[in-house]
Ligand SMILES: O=C(O)CCC(=O)C(=O)O
């Protein structure tokens with residue numbers, strides 16, 4: 001493994017996962033801190049302009065998803081993206097299993113990404129889901145859930161590749177949480193360049209006075225006031 005990729009796995013292993021699991025349990029999202037260096041962010045963002053290496057490009061306005069665009073990587077994923085996906089999965093799988101247990105769900109997630117992806121592929125979810133997103137002035141990402149078939153890994157990660165305040169203004173990462181029969185709660189996760197946020201894809205358990213209940217989460221990005229913003233999205237289930 002080249003030095004920098006080994007390094008990505010080590011950076012992820014070095015995070016305080018006990019603390020982060022607590023944040024995930026309380027808020028449905030946790031800022032992971034800096035994962036990528038500015039030059040690594042710039043290198044990934046620069047891939048956006050290339051033709052090769054992607055399986056599709058989505059113009060969000062055409063689908064009512066917002067304004068801006070994104071491109072799904074084709075297999076094989078760029079090495080740093082594959083390294084992030086593998087190393088993050090390893091740490092998130094125990095949290096996902098804890099959630100499944102508390103929600104009374106039978107599904108358990110294997111400890112390694114390769115084994116989970118084998119399950120996805122056996123279920124006909126074979127297309128890679130990691131993506132690069134690009135937003136310009138006025139662009140935004142409507143609240144959504146990244147579901148790509150019946151098989152869902154319940155956590156995902158986004159890495160901000162651009163420098164807020166320098167390369168763009170506005171464009172905050174936002175989550176909403178819909179509790180049963182209650183009004184929604186919003187959460188903004190401030191990120192700096194290279195920082196990542198882990199968050200619930202669609203549901204998470206919340207402990208109530210009469211047992212555990214399920215809340216529904218959505219995420220999106222508020223309107224960019226100026227500049228250009230790139231994100232790397234790391235989703236663990238593959239797509240049908
Ligand atoms: O651009 C962002 O910060 C969010 C991107 C997104 O929707 C995702 O990574 O799934």
Ligand SMILES: [Fe+2]
Nearest residue numbers: 144146219233
């Ligand atoms: Fe998303």
